[in-house]
Amino acid sequence: MTSSPATPIRGPRSRLWRLVDLGMMYFSKSGAVVVNLLILPQLQRLMSPEEFGLVALFLTVQALLLVFDLGLSLIVGRDVAIAETASGRALRTWRTAELALSAAYIPFLLGALVLAALNLLPFNLGSTALAMLTFLLLTLQNIGYSALIARRDFAVAAGILVTGTMLRGILSFVALLVIAPRLEVFLAVQAGCSLLQYVVTRFRCGYVLERGISSRAIRPPGLPAVTALLWRARSLAVFGIAGALVLQGDKLIISAFSSPLAMAPFYLATTLCLVPISSLAGPVASYFQPAALRAIASRSEAEAVQQLRRMLCALTLVTILPTAILWLLRGPIIELWLVGSPNATLVAGYTAILLPGVCIGAFGFIPYIALLGRGDYGFQARMSGTTTVLTLAMTALMAYQGNIAAICWVYAVYHASSTILSWLRWYYLDRQDGYRIAGQIGTLATVIIACAAVVIGIAAVLF
Template sequence: MKSSILIRKRYRAIFDLLLLYISKSGAIVVGVFALPWYQKLLGASDFGLVALILALQAFFLMMDLGTSTLVGRELAAEKSFSPPRCTLRAGELVLHLFYIFLMLLALLLNRILNFNFPSIQIILGTIFFWALSVQNIGQSALMARRKYHLAAVSQIVGVLSRAFITILVLSFFFANFESFLFVQSVVAVFQMFLTLHFCNKVVNKDDFEYSINEFVPVVGNILRRGAPLVAFGLAGAAVMQMDKVIIGVWGDTKAVAAYYLASTLCLVPISVLAGPVAQYFQPKIISNLTARDFDSFERNLKLMIMALMLAVVIPSLLLWINRELIVNIWLRGQSNTDEVIHYVKLLLPGVAIGSFGFVSYVILIAYQDYKAQAIISAAMTIMTLGVTAYFAKNNNVEAICIVYVIYHILSAFAGWLRACFLQTQNGYKTFLYRDGILFFLVVVILMLILMNN
């Protein structure tokens, strides 16, 4: 009887993880299929604007005032600060107010500083960023409650719909930047409502009513606890997205397209392959640590590292070896194909190593070590973007790729050291402390040898 229960649990775990990969496959379709179509249909000039808007979308998705992290942690923890539904609504309200302020500020600055951007573009852009940020809170809540099938459905429906409808409109109706932005915004709002609908069914099922007197302190608590996460999210978002903006502003605008395409392809191991692994193990590890179940914690930690090896390192190696064939098929002979291949060769090993930063990130979130994360991330971001700006002014995109390889390695390594320190403070030296650092260094050496060949 017990063995059959264990087998069912094991198959359910595999099925849940498979669902997360299916949901992330939508992002693969956008990166591998849609981006070259956008460039072909819009031309180099408008596609440069698309690359910038997509970079800003990723920036604001990461810089969500810490709401998705806090909501996910509270709903996954054994003991939470407030009723789950109250926490979810408070996180949504914080983002609603933030994006209202952001839209008004952007419209005001556009008028005062004479940027001459059409107001409709600013409004649509803000709606686009807002809808995806709010639905990301819903995704975090569904993951925390381990409703992976609902999270997968909302994710893949939203991502695939945005890509398909956008290509349809650009191909048969209006091939311009405004049309792209309008379709992306409308479909993003649809995805947000779909995700929140699933969320309401899950959270309302086992929650109870709360009063306004309970709700207001929860909003204040999210703002207070989210302050370090704002710095952390801002730093992480800036270092991952502002490089494209810097190259576009201070360097050659045509280089933005090639660098953006190469970065998108190289980030597949983190966003599509490593992301579901982290999303699957995060609620488990948070629950283990808050319950002080260290045996289960160490078992899940080892499984997470093994999953990252299988899901990231091996596919990255295959992608790196076959990069010329893959990029040529992907871009179908477009003029910047050779540049993209060269940038992929440089960037991919560093990005693959950076995926192991998810291990320490999950542990640091469980311990609510937000301040240290913010300090480490801010320091590395300032240095990385400063050096990036220097090389951008000299039109040296190759050097920028090397800078980001170094960033990914140092960022992941710093996170592991911090996680080891926290484990020592709590009197429990895990596998991460005993063998993890040596394992990490071996992976780094092997990937760097690969990059130099």
């Protein structure tokens, strides 16, 4: 950990402004919620089952590659959060990360085009090129978004993200309705909107990160800087790759053993179940992460406890109650969401299994931030790699047997066990250094989750 505290990026914020900032983080997720819950079912009705299966496959790979960024978004977020305002380190890290990721995509793009030309992909050559362009632009945009959030530029970052997400969803629906319900039309709109979103994000990052630094710090990064950054991010790259594979590989495995058509209800169930993490817990983690990282990196135990306790309380409020409502009323909620789709019953059954584990996984943001602040990248890589291999191996076995419900159990255990293992690692490191942060926050979290489980269990029996 860093031995000296970083210069604060912003001065103290009033309670009202802190609530506004947190509200903007939720606003940033509203676009994804609208697209997943409202527009996605419309696309399913417009397109043939085969075409929609390919759209689901595209969205799955897109989500996978947003995490598969060589650990660069995590490094950028950490460096920008703890860097001194005028040091230039934040700007250099962001620009170097963009260059490194763009270079890494060149062989990836060429390989995908060759496979498409040989008819080894379900997409044709043009669709593959559009898909790959979209993946690159959205991943670059995500790195810029991480930098803006770490600099606590919440309002602008949220506005760019929600506008871009909504544009991609709404314009795709309109294009399919007006032009043709074809995969190529969908991908063309996705690529165009992604380009616009990235350009706006990059302009804002340049404006925010260049303020107050000398012109010497604005020089373009060279190959040594790219190599050094990739070496620093190597463990986080493994962590990101493993996370991407485990969260999206299940759908690819199901598609490989059966078909995109069979994968659709599982995709819808996981989309719904990940709301507690992505749309409810995610904004809370993003809001508290910059201050918590600085407190942990500067060895400020009292400040770290304060920030993480606040984060735990916020996660409890925004995660447990919505999860309980969704789990108890999953049948009518899913029927309303899918409007009489024949997949509704399957989606409800998968949701009943997945949701409790995902809810526990939402609390994993706390030890994740603590380990990131301590620079404990190696453990996160080893743990993530091991759990990913085990989870995907079990998924392949269950998919081969055609038991999708068992895959839901595998993933429920994965989400819960990853959180518990991360917390145990944090507790071990704290004990070595004489800290009590993990013990205090962990005890409180355990009591909260246990009480919630008892209450929800009683409600399920009574109602």
